Amino acid sequence: MTATPPQPDSPSMPHARSGPFRVAAALRDTVALMTLPLVAALVLPAAFAGGGTRRWFGGRGESQRAEAQAAKDAAAAAFYELDTAQRDLRISIETIAAVDDSPAARRAATDFEALGRRIDEASHHYIDAVDAHDLDRDDLEASAAVRARTELTKAKDELGRVKKDLDRFAEGLGPLLGKAETQLARLAPAVERARQSLLAASNALDTARGSGLRADDLAARLAALAPELTRLNQGAGQHGVPQTLERAERVAREAETIRAEAERLPERAAEIDHRLVSLRTRAQALTTRAGQVEPVLSELRRRFAVACWQDLQPVPRQAAEAVRQAELKLTEARAARDAQRWPDATALLSTVRALLNSTDEAVSAAGDRLQRLNAVQKDPQQEIERTRFAIRDAQRLAMAGRNTPDPRHARPLDDSVGRLERAIATLDGRHPDYWHFLTETEAVRRAVARVVSQIREERGGATGQ
Structure with missing residues (x-):
């Protein structure tokens, strides 16, 4: 005017x-x-x-x-x-x-x-x-x-x-003004939260350093937020209300993450120390167990056909190499921990754990193989009856409520019967392949289980409809 x-x-x-x-x-x-x-x-x-x-x-x-x-x-x-x-x-x-x-x-x-x-x-x-x-x-x-x-x-x-x-x-203008007032009402608390979060992160970092931990990566991340704090202090008049709100919320989130990591740093260091000791002990134990694989293989070679143990021949050499690699990685993890490179130490320890797990499985496989072969050699009928029971149970389920079975179910079950009979026939002879027999009966039971699952899913869907 x-x-x-x-x-x-x-x-x-x-x-x-x-x-x-x-x-x-x-x-x-x-x-x-x-x-x-x-x-x-x-x-x-x-x-x-x-x-x-x-x-x-x-x-x-x-x-x-x-x-x-x-x-x-x-x-x-x-x-x-x-x-x-x-x-x-x-x-x-x-x-x-x-x-x-x-x-x-x-x-x-x-x-x-x-x-x-x-x-x-x-x-x-x-x-x-x-x-x-x-x-x-x-x-x-x-x-x-x-x-x-x-x-x-x-x-x-x-x-x-x-x-x-x-x-x-x-x-x-009511709706627009109400929205603007709401954002303005959020502005000052959001900026204050960001400042308090930065202060809390700085204090947590000081505490971690006071306990002898450098936390250089966290300090660098906190320093990177300094320009953002400067912009927050310059105010919404210079940078705009929406942009200032978004900046304040982002700074608060990042500062809170830094604070949490800084507070957890002593616990993380202790956890890495514990894992270093635990994995080294486990590697030593596996070295002892790997030395026991050769006597097991010797007995397998003496009592069973070649097919029953031939795939286990590389286990002693592979186990020794895996343990050696694990020990090298443990040394590297210790160096990373001493340098307080926490992510590197954690990654190396995960590699060691994976190596020891695979080695443990391979070493255990030899002893398990001997145990199962001993059992089936002594009484193969138990494995046969277990498999026949699974087939008969599936056949009863396939016939439930029907005069004739569904061909989609009957065919794989009939095939399983024939496959079991052929596996039993391999036991005849001077040197039966017990391992082939065991793997075949396991395969038959898996095939039967798939048919049972299919029948139940189809009937469950029909009931739901």
Whole structure:
């Protein structure tokens, strides 16, 4: 607007508003107040004056002067109300623009500018009407007073119409303004949380270092957050509210991660020390067990066919090599731990564990093989009956509720019967291949189990439907 009368919401006269303008008071210190143009200083004293030092004439002329003066006062009040509403709404628009860059927010700013042009136009009409008529003139004619009243009333009505449009526009800003206020309300706590998280991470790092742990990687990660803290301190006015919120939340998350790792560092060091000792002990035990594989292989070679033990021949050599590799990795892990390269130490210990696990399985396989071959050599019938029971149980399930089995189920079960009979036939002869017999019966049971699972899934699905 082009003119602004003295405002009751100046720093010496505080007040609060509600509705779309409630953010005005909170952000008053961020928005520059409009200064009074010279024309307002010239117009408004006359607008609010109760009259000057003039001679009073009775009759109709004085009545017309009074009506014109009342119209002037009413127009001045309308001008004041519109100016106040516009300034408060400008603060709301600037609040939304600072937080929201959506198309709706940009459209609101454009619409407010259009309303501003209408307000300027109505204000000029009001000021022109005030300037055109001196109601304090002693020789003011009744006709001039009537014209003044008419023009001032028209200016007041125009100001009132624009004020109504401004009020409707302000009501429509409710959702955008509410969203902006919510983000502004989150801003200060989010920035404070980020600062506190950084402080907590720094303190945890100092504690870890006090216990003799360097934590160089954590210190580097914390130092990388220093520029982010600088930007947070510079404020949302420079970097924008959404960007500052996102930065504060990210800094808080990263600082919290650093704090947690720093606090866990002594425990992590102790855990690595324990694993180093445990895995070294296990490697030594495996060295002893690997030395027992050769006697087992000797007995297998003496009592069973070549096919029963030939695949186990490389186990002693492979076990010795695996243990040697594990011990080398343990040495490297110890060096990494002493250098406090925790990720490297952890990775090396995982490699050692995998090597020892595979070696343990290979060493155990020789003893397990001898045990199973001894059992089947002594009583192969037990393995046969176990497999036949699995086949018969599957056949009963396939026939349940049916006169004839489903070919999809019957065929693999019939094949399993034939495969078992062929496996049993291999036991005849001077040197039976017991290992082949055991692997065949296991394969038959797996095939039967697949058929059983298929039948149950199909019948379960039919029941569900």
